[in-house]
Amino acid sequence: MVLHSLYLVAIVVEAMTAALAAGRRDMDWFGVCVLGCVTALGGGTTRDVLLGNHPLSWVAHPSYLLITAGAALATVFAARYMHHLRRVFLFLDAVGLVVFTVIGCNIALGLGVPLLIVIVAGMITGCVxxxxxxxxxxxxxxxxxxxxxxSVSVVTGGLYVGGLALALPHDLVMACALGIGLSLRLLAIRFGWNMPTFHYTRDLH
Amino acid sequence: MVLHSLYLVAIVVEAMTAALAAGRRDMDWFGVCVLGCVTALGGGTTRDVLLGNHPLSWVAHPSYLLITAGAALATVFAARYMHHLRRVFLFLDAVGLVVFTVIGCNIALGLGVPLLIVIVAGMITGCVxxxxxxxxxxxxxxxxxxxxxxSVSVVTGGLYVGGLALALPHDLVMACALGIGLSLRLLAIRFGWNMPTFHYTRDLH
Amino acid sequence: MVLHSLYLVAIVVEAMTAALAAGRRDMDWFGVCVLGCVTALGGGTTRDVLLGNHPLSWVAHPSYLLITAGAALATVFAARYMHHLRRVFLFLDAVGLVVFTVIGCNIALGLGVPLLIVIVAGMITGCVxxxxxxxxxxxxxxxxxxxxxxSVSVVTGGLYVGGLALALPHDLVMACALGIGLSLRLLAIRFGWNMPTFHYTRDLH
Incomplete structure (x- = not known):
């Protein structure tokens, strides 16, 4: 299934960018692997712990741990070449965000939680x-x-859940949600779009 | 029910003070909402995850998410006026602490855990x-x-659990626990009472 | 049982070293106790939350909370004498690491998860x-x-799980896993063995 292949790409990409963050903190190889696994699988794990959905995906499929730890470790050796691929990585990271979101929504739908919680579950999967x-x-x-x-994660989840609530065909809804979410993220990166920020300097206490 | 109304006040106040903390870190509006939700609902969520008590309150009642996110977002616009209300906020924050604690104890009592864990559950709800x-x-x-x-949370929980263990009337016990806990916290703020601190400078390793 | 006695020693030692860390941050006595409990019991708690294994050990046995909080508080008064015992503490901390690991593996084995997850559960118990x-x-x-x-935790868990998978006698396997893991950790401390680290300075974004 396309979504599962994209999921595997997404956890590999998340593990690799986490490995670079670990390298900026001079972590050892083991820390690199742990940070890769936690980053790639932590969103789905948080979702399932909050929704009481056991067993967790990596408990049922330990190969996910090996894939993400392996991708993180490979990054230690490949890092010098990755800078040239930074556009590819930004693109794949955006793909991962929307894919994680749709998968998270899907799992929450299967658990029968309220629709707002389905969108939140997608966002948790994508962002945590x-x-x-x-x-x-x-x-x-x-x-x-x-x-x-x-915000991209919420929009993607909202489109996906909204489309299904309107009884539109699943594959069409999923393709639209993924496509629109991905475009929004890429446009935001290209044009530096940001949410407005909140500045506050006084102490309440 | 009085306790439920106080709970709604408490999550609104927690979300608003969290929004000010987000503003001190220049977070964007979305981050403000997330931090508001996590701060207001994170204590109860942690308690329920640790006790295996599903579904979580905000999964069963998604309106709690909307209320806290809305309160946090409103703070972005109201922050300039809130400084004049800082005494009100410190008071409401203290109310929130004891209300969260009693609610946490109540839920843990319903799960039949040992009495010490009931008090700990109240503290987790109030403080996490x-x-x-x-x-x-x-x-x-x-x-x-x-x-x-x-400490106020532990005292409040201890009075509540102790009073119920003595088979005193529930409403009386609750009122006493809330009142004494609130008074203790307000006196501590007023007179700068603190627990003694522990200073240690040597490295064990 | 020997393992249970070693477990009690291990949570006391973990709580005491956590108390020293709290002292370096000038936490108050209550913070010292909380940090002691979280450090000593947080690994097993994380394992059980991730594996959906309720009730948690300290919910079923609240005395663990009293023991760890008491050990942390005692450290406030004993800290000035502990520096002379630093070798003893490093040794007991290493004992705790391998004991936590074996206990974590044991519990995961009882839950029937895949063998790789058993080793991961041991590592989470030992390190989190x-x-x-x-x-x-x-x-x-x-x-x-x-x-x-x-790494010592993974080696200990791997030896334990591997030995049991080969149907060797349980007590022999446990003694070997504990002994080899402990020796490896003590040698690493003695000779400053470290995993290679990963240095990376460029920004991917």
Whole structure:
């Protein structure tokens, strides 16, 4: 199935970008692998823990751990060549965001939760991995300040859930949600679109 | 029910103070909403995940997400006027702490866990939201250094659980626990009461 | 049972070293106790939440909370004498790592998960407590940069699971896994063995 192939591409890409973040913090090879796994699989894990959906995907399919740890470790050796591929990586990272989102929505739909929670589950799947990566690297999560990243996830999930609620054909809805979400993210990167930020300097206490 | 109304006030207040913390980190509007939801609902979520109590409150009642996200977003526009209300906010934050604690104890009692765990569940409900806010803002959690915050939660939970264990009337016990806990917190703020701190400078390794 | 006694020693030692970390951050006594509990019990808690294994150990046995909080609080008063015992603590910390690992593997085996996940469960039990301690202290987790810490856990778990898979006697397998893992960790500390690290300075974005 196309979605599953895209999922495998997405976890590999997420693990590789996490490995670069680990390299910026001088982590050892083991830390690189752990950060790769946590970043690639942490979003889906958080979703399933919050929804009480056991077993987790990587518990049922341990190969996901090997794939992401392997991709992270390969990055240690391939990093010097990856800079030339940065456009490819930005593109694949955007693909991963929308694919994770649709997969997360799909799983939440299967659990019969309210539609708003389905969209939230998609967003958690798409975004939480990067938040965990940033917390473990001791950064303020980039998610909260980056080009429409989380917003793209919400739009993608909203289109997907809305289309299905209108009883439109599943494959058409999925293709539209993925395509529109991906375009929005790529346009946001290209033109530097950002959500407005909130500046506040006084102390409440 | 009074407790439920106080709960709604408490999650709104928690979301608004979290929004101000987000503003100090220049987060975008989306990050403001996420931080508001995580801070207001994160304590109860952590309690339910640890106790295996599904579905989570915001999964069963998605309106809680809308209320907290809306309160956080409204803070972006209302922040300039909130400084004049800082005493009101400190008061409502203290109300939130004891209300969250009693609600957490109540839910844990319903699950039949040991009484010590009931008190711990109340403390997790009252305090973990603020810890998550501080971790996501890349601060050392304020909880570990602030005026009797967590201690107030333990005292409130202890009075509540102890009173019920003595078979005193529920409403009386609840009112006493809320009142004494709230008074203790307000006195601690007013007079700068703090737990003693532990200073240690040598490296064990 | 020997393993249970070693477990109690291990959670006490983990709580005490966490208390020293809390002291370096000037936390108050309550924060010291919380950090002690989270560090000592957080690894097993994470494992059980991820595997959906309820009730958690400290929910079923609240005395674990009292033991770890008490050990952390005692450290506030004993810290001045502990520096002379640093070799003892490094040794007991290494014992704790391998004991936590074997216990984690054991519990995962009882849940019937794949063998790779059994080893991962052992590693989570052994290592995640320290990661939580470092995140709450606002440090980059030491795990990702320290002398074979996580690697020792994986080796210990691998030997244990591998030995049982070969149908060797349980006690022999456990003794070998604990002994070899402990020796590896002590040699790594003694000779400063480290995993190679990954340095990367360019920004992908």
């Amino acid at each position: 991995g990067g938040v965990l990566r940033d917390v473990l690297c001791n950064d303020v999560p980039l998610l909260f300040r980056s080009e429409l990243y989380a | 939201g603020g810890v998550l806010r501080d971790v996501l803002c890349n601060d050392v959690p304020l909880l570990f250094r602030s005026e009797l915050y967590a | 407590g320290g990661v939580l301690r470092d995140v709450l202290c606002n440090d980059v987790p030491l795990l990702f940069r320290s002398e074979l810490y996580a």
